[in-house]
Amino acid sequence: MTKALEGQQVMILPEGSNRVLGRDAQRINIAVAYAVANIVRTTLGPKGMDKMLVSELGDIVITNDGATILEEMNVEHPAAKIMVEIAKTQDKEVGDGTTTSVMLAGMLLKKAGDLLDQDIHASTIIKGYDLAAKKANEILDKISTKVSINDKQTLEKIAAVAMGSKSIGVGSSKDMLAKMVVTAVTQVAEERNGKYFVDDELIKIEKKAGGEINDTQLIQGVLIDKEVVHPGMPKSVKNAKIALLDCALEIEKTEVDAKIEITSPEQMQAFLAQEEKMLRDMVEKIASTGANVVFCQKGIDDVAQHFLYKKGILAVRRVKKSDMEKLARATGGKIATTLDDLSSKDLGIAGEVNERTIAGEKMVFVENCKDPKSVTIFVRASTDHVVSEGERAIVDAIGAVSSAIEDGRYVTGGGSTELELSVQLAKYATEIGGREQLAIQAFAESLEIVPRTLAENAGMDAIDALVNLRAKHKKEGGEHFGIDVHNSTIADMKALGVFEPLKVKTQAIASAYEAAKMLLRIDDMIASKGKSSGTGGKGGAGGAESGGAGSMGDY
Ligand code: ADP
Ligand code: MG
Secondary structure, X not given: OHHHHOOOXXXXXXXXXXXXXXXXXXXXXXXXXXXXXXXXXXXXXXOOOOEEEEOOOOOEEEEOOHHHHHHHHOOOXXXXXXXXXXXXXXXXXXXXXXXXXXXXXXXXXXXXXXXHHOOOXXXXXXXXXXXXXXXXXHHHHHHOEEOOOOOHHHHHHHHHHHHHOOOOOOOHHHHHHHHHHHHHHHHHOEEEOOEEEOOHHHEXXXXXXXXXHHHOEEEOOEEEOOOOOOOOOOOEEEEEEEEEEXXXXXXXXXXXXXXXXXXXXXXXXXXXXXXXXXXXXXXXXHHHOOXXXXXXXXXXOHHHHHHXXXXXXXXXXXXXXXXXXXXXXXHOOOEEOOHHHOOHHHOEEEEEEEEEEEOOEXXXXXXXXXXXXXXXXXXXXXXXXXXXXXXXXXXXXXXXXXXXXXXXXXXEOOOHHHHHHHHHHHHHHHHHOOOHHHHHHHHHHHHOHHHHHHHHHOOOOHHHXXXXXXXXXXXOOOOOEEEEOOOOEEEEHHHHOOEEEHHHHHHHHHHHHHHHHHHHHOOEEEEOOOOOOOOOHXXXXXXXXXXXXXXXXXX
């Protein structure tokens, strides 16, 4: 039997598939992940640079946001896609710290590559990384500080740091935005069994180019990007009583083709009059509840519009479902699915409803709601690109403040936390000993990438900065020293008020290390036919590597 097979090739995979095995597979994945990390690296921190991304259609995005950059890049290689996943997870879970997590993953993999070269087995490295990650969490637990929802000052600092790296809002406008974000988040936060939860869906972000960043405002209510349906209707209603309708103010068309035979002009007249009466009754019904504003998720017939106008009611039609829900939360109203359901106690309340023309477009502001459970941040800035980056900065800040409130703890930034972790983990490594020690040591060194990069991006000598920082951290009272990027020196981040939510760090470490672990475990990559470009041998990885915007340096 075996004899017959000798010299014969057995094909398991379809022709044209691509397969990379063993160390080669690991090498390629590490190189790709490291290259991706290098791309975002120059953007880290307030002194990081921006990237301009141009899509196939020529759309331009200018940003500093790790998740956005990676998403817009449309990477091909599977390992690169996993790196993009890290950024997305981080974005979803905490809304900030995306660049940090991707950089950490790249560094963990690079260091693992060095260990593999020293013939240390991947499973030993993974075991060491496991120990280090667990220990890192314990250390973080100890070095973090508690923050309550009432500590607005600390929360504002957290918001400012999260926004800090985006190139919008310097100085006073950044403080203004930070205050705005904290007000918004604390307002929609819900308390359940002594813990706070923030559904950031409840903070709507609307944006319009025109004006300047200082014109950005917090609306105690909702902004609807629609106009009032009828020109005769009031454009401004004070003490608004708002009907929220999820039913059309129209005569329903029958499902089947029904024919009505009309034999005389009188009959025609009567038929039209009947239709008109139905619409009038609808409006009468709404008016009888005392409503002076109507938001309708469906259509409003011209005739109904006319009657509403006669009653002096302000009406808006075809409002998005998500906006209807926000209106309900902001005004305390209830959405009625049929007019029969509508009663005066279902009406929402708002101080004012106004139609305003913003940058040539009409929008309806539902404002001054009393203790609204949904608010809107209306972002303004000179051009579309700036507005979009402003939005991303505000989203990051909302994410950071939300996690600080939910988790209730924060740490110091500027690379101080990473360096403290690094120093403590290095000590822990010597306690563990054995081959795992080397992996824990590598984990510790990987964390230094954060202060190192912040220093580089601030134009400092990174080696000097790291040496000085390590010295500080080894002494009593030096645990909060990090990179003061604005003065290009090292400083106590606690004194400077550079605060970040603890969850940004725990999540960044967790997702970086999970991804590194996953890529390290792979020793066989099989790409089916037609998809060979992804795992295209060493050439493919080399190509990705040369895409890197810099080098992480060897240390
Ligand atoms: P990420 O996508 O990881 O959030 P950022 O570009 O937002 O990346 O940079 C975050 C890093 O910048 C954090 O390590 C944070 O501590 C640091 N940072 C932010 N503001 C300051 C500051 N004023 N001084 C020093 N470091 C800062
Ligand atoms: Mg950030």
